[in-house]
Amino acid sequence: MYSVKEAFYTLQGEGARAGRASVFCRFTGCNLWSGREADRASSPCRFCDTDFVGTDGQHGGRFRDATSLADHLAALWPTNTVGKAAPYVVFTGGEPLLQLDASLIEAMHARDFEVAVETNGTIEIPAGIDWLCVSPKGTSRMVVTRGDELKLVYPQRDAPPERFAHLDFQYFYLQPMDLTPLHGEGDTMAEVVAYCLRTPQWQLSLQTHKIVGID
Numbered sequence: 225m226y227s228v229k230e231a232f233y234t235l236q237g238e239g240a241r242a243g244r245a246s247v248f249c250r251f252t253g254c255n256l257w258s259g260r261e262a263d264r265a266s267s268p269c270r271f272c273d274t275d276f277v278g279t280d281g282q283h284g285g286r287f288r289d290a291t292s293l294a295d296h297l298a299a300l301w302p303t304n305t306v307g308k309a310a311p312y313v314v315f316t317g318g319e320p321l322l323q324l325d326a327s328l329i330e331a332m333h334a335r336d337f338e339v340a341v342e343t344n345g346t347i348e349i350p351a352g353i354d355w356l357c358v359s360p361k362g363t364s365r366m367v368v369t370r371g372d373e374l375k376l377v378y379p380q381r382d383a384p385p386e387r388f389a390h391l392d393f394q395y396f397y398l399q400p401m402d403l404t405p406l407h408g409e410g411d412t413m414a415e416v417v418a419y420c421l422r423t424p425q426w427q428l429s430l431q432t433h434k435i436v437g438i439d
């Protein structure tokens with residue numbers, strides 16, 4: 225059984241694949257925060273910008289097996305696209321690796337999709353992922369130390385970029401912390417720009433979907 229908060233067709237907003245048409249599957253639940261505001265301040269991850277509680281979002285629900293969820297997600301890829309790009313699905317959440325398994329990945333491959341994952345890096349990865357983005361959180365212990373992109377939200381007191389710069393990733397991104405969920409103030413954009421100018425291993429990742437005003 226898979227629990228999905230919401231699923232939708234949009235452009236990937238962040239990181240190396242920003243701008244690519246994608247079906248997003250947002251799984252319910254996370255291991256680093258309950259999703260309740262009352263628990264935010266005492267959780268390992270405190271700045272989350274996402275509602276991943278329940279199954280009540282657009283195209284959300286509970287799916288009995290990989291076939292039924294894969295059919296549901298594949299149906300969100302439009303039938304009238306033109307050109308060469310492969311269909312692309314991004315599994316996120318919440319924490320997708322609490323639920324994503326090799327059989328669902330296989331079912332998406334069987335429907336001609338490339339499979340991307342956005343994870344906090346604390347849970348072992350299943351086989352078959354085509355694009356892996358790891359985004360470390362505070363003091364949480366990372367078990368995934370290689371992948372395609374490491375995308376660190378900045379600044380985090382307990383997770384400075386220097387802790388991750390030696391890991392086995394092709395791209396290293398800093399993404400300015402959106403302080404809106406925290407009702408906070410501060411110019412995290414300027415801090416990221418300054419860091420990337422000092423340390424060119426790290427590149428700027430913007431949450432372009434928020435700028436554009438899409439999901």
Ligand SMILES: C[S@@+](CC[C@H](N)C(=O)[O-])C[C@H]1O[C@@H](n2cnc3c(N)ncnc32)[C@H](O)[C@@H]1O
Nearest residue numbers: 271272273274317318319342343344359401402
């Ligand atoms: C909501 S998380 C879901 C996937 C997974 N749990 C994770 O943390 O990577 C998706 C992406 O949004 C980023 N993110 C969450 N809250 C953010 C915020 N306030 N500002 C900037 N990025 C944020 C995360 O670091 C992650 O890269």
Ligand SMILES: Nc1nc2[nH]cc(C(=O)O)c2c(=O)[nH]1
Nearest residue numbers: 235236237238316342433439
């Ligand atoms: N457009 C868009 N791009 C995204 N990239 C990562 C997202 C996420 O919440 O995991 C996200 C999202 O929520 N929307």
Ligand code: SF4
Nearest residue numbers: 254257269272318344
């Ligand atoms: S780990 Fe990801 S989904 Fe979980 S609370 Fe943090 S940003 Fe949100």
Ligand SMILES: [Mg+2]
Nearest residue numbers: 273274316439
């Ligand atoms: Mg998001």
